[in-house]
Amino acid sequence: MLITGIGVISAAGNNVVETLSSFEQGTRNAGPVTLFPTILKAPAFEVRQLPAEYYLEGWRTVSLALIAVDEAMKDARLSDLSGFRVGVCMGTTVASQLNALQFYKAYRETGAAPMTSVDRFLKGNLAEYIARRVHARGPRLSVVNACSSSTDAIGVALSWLKGGLCDIAIAGGSDELNHVPYCGFNSLGIANPGLCAPFDRDRKGLNLGEGAGVMVIETRATARKRGVVSPLFLSGYGTSSDAYHLTAPSPDGVGLKAALRAALAEAGISPGEVGFVNAHGTGTHDNDLVEGKALADIFGPELIMLSTKGFTGHTLGAAGGIEAVFTAAGLRAGWIPASAGFQNQDEAIPISPVRERTAVCGQYAVSTSLAFGGTNAAIVIGREEDA
Secondary structure, three states: OEEEEEEEEEOOEOOHHHHHHHHHHOOOOOEOOOOOOOOOOOOEEOOOOOOHHHOOOOOHHHHHHHHHHHHHHHHOOOOOOOOOOEEEEEEOOHHHOOOOHHHHHHHHHHOOOOOHHHHHHHHOOHHHHHHHHHOOOOOEEEEOEOEOHHHHHHHHHHHHHHOOOOOEEEEEEEEOOOHHHHHHHHHOOOEOOOOOOOOOOOOOOEOEEOEEEEEEEEOHHHHHHHOOOOOEEEEEEEEEEOOOOOOOOOOOOHHHHHHHHHHHHHHOOOHHHEEEEEOOOOOOHHHHHHHHHHHHHHHOOOOOEEOOHHHHOEOHHHHHHHHHHHHHHHHHHOEEOOOOOOOOOOOOOOOOOOOOOEEOOOOEEEEEEEOOOOEEEEEEEEEOOOO
16 A cells, blocks of 8 residues: 655654654753743653644644645645544544543542533544544544554554545554653653663663644555655555563563564565664563564674664554654654663663764665553565665
8 A cells, every 4th residue: 555645743743854854963842841830850851842723722642643644645645634534543642541630639539620621532532533533434432552653543544545445544643741750650660760762771761742743644545546646655564462461571471472473464565675674672671682682583693773762762552653654754754863871781681772963775674562451563665776
């Protein structure tokens, strides 16, 4: 299935062009939290300048999603959806929860609270909101599967297209920086007091971030009908649950390896055909150790890989969508950036991420996601060889 449009917003940039510029310059836009009051000091990757035309009171996750959707649709030259069955599949975590702390505080103290935040929550289903806004007539689904949510959403969209449920799919994910997960990850003891360093020997934890990443995916027949050509395509998806622990991956990486093998099998390729992997790479001790070993087992010690979370922080349910866009952009541009934050090889991890801008060749790339609850997901993105 062709990827005809990509759109993204994060601390690294408000669109794909700004993001690639940040990647080239090694810019890491992290700092103190400004979106809500907190006594905690862990830095975060906020979107500092949300365009005014997208501001929706109480719906920051939706606002971020709409920015990425509009860029992806513009990139795909998709303005008139009439005549096509267009599905919308979006992943999120924050937007699936009623995170209005003032609502809970007022209700606990007085037994009553204004229902404004509840109304916003009920009307803020991510996929439904986007489908209404763009007048999409097709299946719609919001996937809530922790940090693999939007990788899973892209995989679901691929299955819709293959199964003939729609002609075009808008797929990805969005999440905002919110008080609840920010405090939660600090309580878990895995928030880095400095900047994250994925796969580094001295990594001390993750930074949280926010943003959205969206793809327009369509059948080749639909693209031909619309007169659209793209060198990028989505060819495989795999998912697996290792059922090991609520917040820790299985030490042997069995779940991630199963997801990778499934994605490669659906794509019909071997590990040796993969040019690079955009790893989940959170900067936490357990995730990077398990993921690094699993990637080395599947792809070998010479694998070209990186984590882009050094530029965005961990964007939770949006991470897979954002990183899928980065993977597609890297394939299209023919290069990937240095893995921000990495300096020292961890002897316990058989591979290491790239330390500088690196030219990439090969027709395929892989993006991975690991999630609380033991879920693992991977997608395979390709680029036409003669493009």
